[in-house]
Amino acid sequence: MPDPQPVPINAKFDDDFVTQLVIVLNTDTMREVAIKVAQHVVGKRLPKRDADMAVRYQGRDLPADMTVAEAGIAPLQNVYVDWVEKRVTL
């Protein structure tokens, strides 16, 4: 099996104020992509929430178990990660 390949994406997280460079792997699932994007924002610039996250690419919400390669996410493309439910962690 070939080694996982890094894929640099231009990622935006929910209500954050900038898009950011995040390096994901082509073997990462969308669940892992969401975590990698969120780690630069959640708890830093936006509060933690008790909610799931969803990844959107080219206007499509992607299943949590789908990998970057399966989703066809190419380097340098926009990826959006959002809270699915907006409940503030108390």
Add this chain to the structure above:
Amino acid sequence: MARMKREEWYNIARDVDWTRSYVDEEAVFPEWLSGSGKVPREAWKSWDEPYKCAYSDYVATQREKEGSVYAVKAALQRSNIFESLDEGWKSTAKVHFGAVSLVEYLAVLAEQRMGRFGLSPAWRNMAVFGALDEIRHTQMDLYLAHEFIAKDPQFDWALKAYHTNCWCAIVGRATFDGMMMNPNVVDIAIQLPFTFETGFTNLQFVALAADALESGDVSFANMISSTQTDEARHAQQGGPTLEILMQHDPKRAQWMIDKTFWISARLFSLLTGPGMDYYTPLEHRKQSYKEFMEEWIVAEFLRLIEDYGLKKPWYWEEFLAGLETWHHSLHLGVWFWRQTVWMKPQGGVSKAERAWLQEKYPHWEEQWGPIWDTLIQNINAGNIGGTLPETLPWLCNLCHLPIGTAASPNNPKYPVRSYPLTHNGYTYHFCSRPCRQIWWEDKDMLHQKTIVEHLLTGEIQPPDVGGILAWMGLTPEVMGDDAYKYKWAEEYREPAPVAGAEGGSHA
């Protein structure tokens, strides 16, 4: 011997030109530098500057101005005024010195290009004065900043910034290479003296002079006021050039103005916006950035371009909306990525300051409050690491500012998003539709690699925050940090529970 009055000889002297007999006109004034385009060369004979100035007048006036600036500086040098200046104000001055000093030197080169390749002797004459002006501005900035280096090494970036890969320097190079270094002289005249200097330098030199005086930095106020008197004169090279261009190629004139106005507006939202609305102490603020822009830039500039028969730029509504948001976003970005700048940005979001911001910008709390609240919680929890970056914001391929900063959170009309463009199989990203449009039209003139692209092509090693800071030239002694060591966040601390106030009495 009786001297002739200036008006008796001025027009003859300034119109002296040569009829070349042994060299082609094209060799002396090549089109790629003189840039006449659709304008017949004969038409440039009508170029007429509104402000007449002979060399003797110029020298006498400049000598007086120089004397005044340096006398004030010498007097204040002996005082302890530097120590008493607010740290936030010092940051404004550091931004100015680092971002402006060597751009003034680039302007020398642009003026010299007009002084050599302008197609009217009168224009070339004015441009020579312009070049001398810009040499003076470079020297004043560097001289004033130099005095403070022993007290604060961040002032060394007055000279250093532009020679580094700091993102601010890349923003400056991208902007001013496109405006001053790459174009022919007609385009320079429309972009630099007409759009940038007439339209925008008021902002840096008039608004900031008022804030400097209020903040007690008399020497700085005096220096930039003196600079502006020169700008007001040599900026007048733009008008006569535009007048001729409007007769022969109004489409070109409109395009040059539209693109330069947009790029300048993006730049000043970084250069001046945070200084006016965040770094200047609250009690010293005269006007908000938006108020100043509306009064001095929007109204004045529209009147000016309409006088020449030009239309509002196509993105006008987007620009006006940006006055509400751009500089707040950039301030937040500078503070969060504060290690990447050569000054100490202050948060500027104490409760009183937030009340002022909310009054001036009715959506401020809704758009920026949640992010600042999260940062404040981290500060008060002692988690400073949580307020620092571990990656780069994606940068716009035109203005090189972070993508998102031409918008704001909770803003349905201009949401935080990228405007991508795939060209020759490569995806470029832009902060806004106008940046994308301008890049597409002028990519040969305006394209430079962003820091993200430098990182992804392996030029920055190691490819982490430490490697990026080193690549930018930021060393620990000049790396930015919060201006007040986060003390401003203390007022947001939850009061400690009073002993015995909960759980009833156990007495």
